[in-house]
Amino acid sequence: MSASAIPAALERGESPARRALRRFFRHKLAVVGLVVVLAFVLIALLAPWIAPYDPIETSWSRIRKPPSAEHWFGTDENGRDVLSRVIWGARASLMAGVVSVLGAIAIGVPLGLLAGLAGGWVDALLSRIADAMLSVPFLILAIALAAFLGPALENAMLAIAITASPVFVRLARGMALDAKSTDWVEAARALGNPPWRTALVHVLPNIVPPLLVQGTLAIAEAIIAEASLSFLGLGQQPPSPSWGSMLNSAQRFLDPAPWLAIAPGVAIFVVVLAFNLMGDGLRDALDPRADRK
């Protein structure tokens, strides 16, 4: 099936990366996802300049005012501007999503490569550890870790990173096993390359495409996990704004101030949806077998 795809790509003189980019940009929804993600990154970076009010300054005269021209998303139970808190909250959410997934990759990929390339008891041990961690439901393990580490955004990120790492162990291990049986790795080994060099130069680059897909989808999951932990009070600590903790206080004022529950929830939903769209688009773009003519 890919036999016809390869000459076509070669004819155009296209590198695999360029072909993937072309396919990604043909995928309209994925591009929408990318644009939304970039918009939120900008909002998070520019928060001090674009937020209309101080996100933690309280005001007695502005307690729980519905949305208006001055306060587009209304004000909260302490008289703080909801829009400004949502804007600043993007920092906590995006940082938690990206940092915890990078952490999960930093823990998972080296261990997975080691397991796949070393084989034997090393592989058996690492695989069983991954199995054991995967048998505890994601959120329960994250909550337990965050609880034992103590409530703080950094600890929540660490807990999510550890909880998400076995998926990357499995991914890297699978790819390493696949690569091990290929001729180029066999050749690299026959030439006398040390195992670490084989792993870094010959196996790792092949893992990058699936890693990108899995990583993007994992960020979506990590953002929900951080919001969940913050909702429970195990993430970002008050008065610093985070979407999860905003929803926690919103829940107590559903009757008198329903607007408090809308904006932070929509923000989480939109960002997570955008990362999911991007991940799906990347999967289609990077799958070498999925080249439709």
Added chain:
Amino acid sequence: MIAFLLRRVGQIIPTLIILSFLIFGLQQLMPGDPAVILAGEERGDPQVLAQIRAELKLDRPIWEQYLNWVGNVVQGDFGFSWRIRMPVAELILQKLPVTAQLATMAFIIGVVIGVPLGILSATRRDTPADFLANGIALFGISTPNFWLGIMMILLFSVQLGWLPPSGYVPLWEDPVQSLSTTIMPAFVLGTGVASVLMRHTRAAMLTALSQDYVRTARAKGLAEKVVVWKHALRNALIPVVTLGTIEFGRLLAGAVLTEQIFTIPGFGKLVVDAVFNRDYPVVQGVVLATALIFVVLSLVADLLYMAINPRLRTA
């Protein structure tokens, strides 16, 4: 089959041993001295601290504490709650039926929505129906459960006043009241399951529909309905059943935030309350229990896979 079963159980044992290390190890992450936390106001009194340490065997070497703990767990003793002053195993058994009811309802909702949507979108591939079904699944995956719960309370309880926003009545005490308190949380949980089942049913159906036996069935002039429902679906459902079993296990444990929002006194509420009360033995116990449920259900999933896949029956 028996050989397979034995091999599969043999694989579980090392996983369980490592799991025991991990869960016991959680305790070591705890900042500060548990004796000081437990002593509370009396934390300045070295005699009280020494007494707590002796009582909880915290003064013993770590490996002895571990062996002790594992020995107890094997006998069904999951420890003793520091705050509620009850055996953890008893607490878990008390909460399990509540969460089981919620999970079962959520699972039914998930299957009823997810599987037909998956079949629909696979048989009408690349049509608006397929696009819509995929969109629904994507929304389901991207909406945080707890926010969907809050929105449902806002709509159905606060605005419309149709359903109670919280509380729980056991099914055997008042079935109608019980269903009205659990239908919203069950729906919230069910949407997640529906999305996952939809995507997998769709993928499995697409694979099945491209197989030779489906082409043969079509070629010999069978009605499309028969081809889809009898030939393709039966085979497509094999991986879906396995996945469904595992999803059910996730539901039993994944209800944490949903239970919190609807104040349903199940598993999730137990672990969250325990986290806030720093009742670490309960946190440990719930992690252990959910992991055990998950391990057993994945075994069940494998056995189901064998039972419904005739090709594996003789292997």
